[in-house]
Amino acid sequence: MNQQCATEEDWRYGWAAYKHYQCRTDVPVAIEGGPIFREQILESFQMLKRLAPYWYDYTVRGLDKVVQTFSYADTYVDTINRVFYLDYGEHWPVELTRYEHLVFTASILAHEACHVHREEAGLEAGGLVGEKACTERQLEAHVAMDPNDPRTNEHRETLANIHDPSTWWW
Numbered sequence: 514m515n516q517q518c519a520t521e522e523d524w525r526y527g528w529a530a531y532k533h534y535q536c537r538t539d540v541p542v543a544i545e546g547g548p549i550f551r552e553q554i555l556e557s558f559q560m561l562k563r564l565a566p567y568w569y570d571y572t573v574r575g576l577d578k579v580v581q582t583f584s585y586a587d588t589y590v591d592t593i594n595r596v597f598y599l600d601y602g603e604h605w606p607v608e609l610t611r612y613e614h615l616v617f618t619a620s621i622l623a624h625e626a627c628h629v630h631r632e633e634a635g636l637e638a639g640g641l642v643g644e645k646a647c648t649e650r651q652l653e654a655h656v657a658m659d660p661n662d663p664r665t666n667e668h669r670e671t672l673a674n675i676h677d678p679s680t681w682w683w
């Protein structure tokens with residue numbers, strides 16, 4: 514039963530099947546990891562598609578695969594192979610609603626896709642220049658999804674302090 518889960522209706526009916534890898538999704542990015550991770554990343558892409566179609570298109574054109582890791586040190590984007598390795602545990606955060614978590618995660622996916630797009634455009638993919646540009650894209654994607662989300666301010670704070678080496682995570 515390899516049905517395509519293309520619409521919201523299909524999605525509801527197909528959900529149980531999807532959980533068992535029996536139903537393809539309409540998101541053209543492979544997701545590797547445990548069931549909760551796959552659910553989170555898939556729903557983040559779908560949230561992005563629903564709320565900010567331009568940024569969904571931008572993001573799926575930049576990433577071929579998202580892979581779960583269990584260490585922050587292993588969180589990075591391979592801009593050559595277009596794979597984002599992400600440290601997420603097998604649980605939903607307790608301090609955020611499901612919606613808040615999905616929107617924020619979707620903004621991260623847009624950020625990582627930006628690094629790939631920059632690499633492919635021959636621009637500086639990482640470092641201060643790349644992180645500034647991609648945090649700007651992340652903010653734009655996040656605002657496009659929900660301009661009233663207070664967590665958009667986290668990106669604004671990152672940008673305001675981006676020249677301060679103590680804030681650098683790369």
Ligand SMILES: [Zn+2]
Nearest residue numbers: 624628644647
């Ligand atoms: Zn980055």
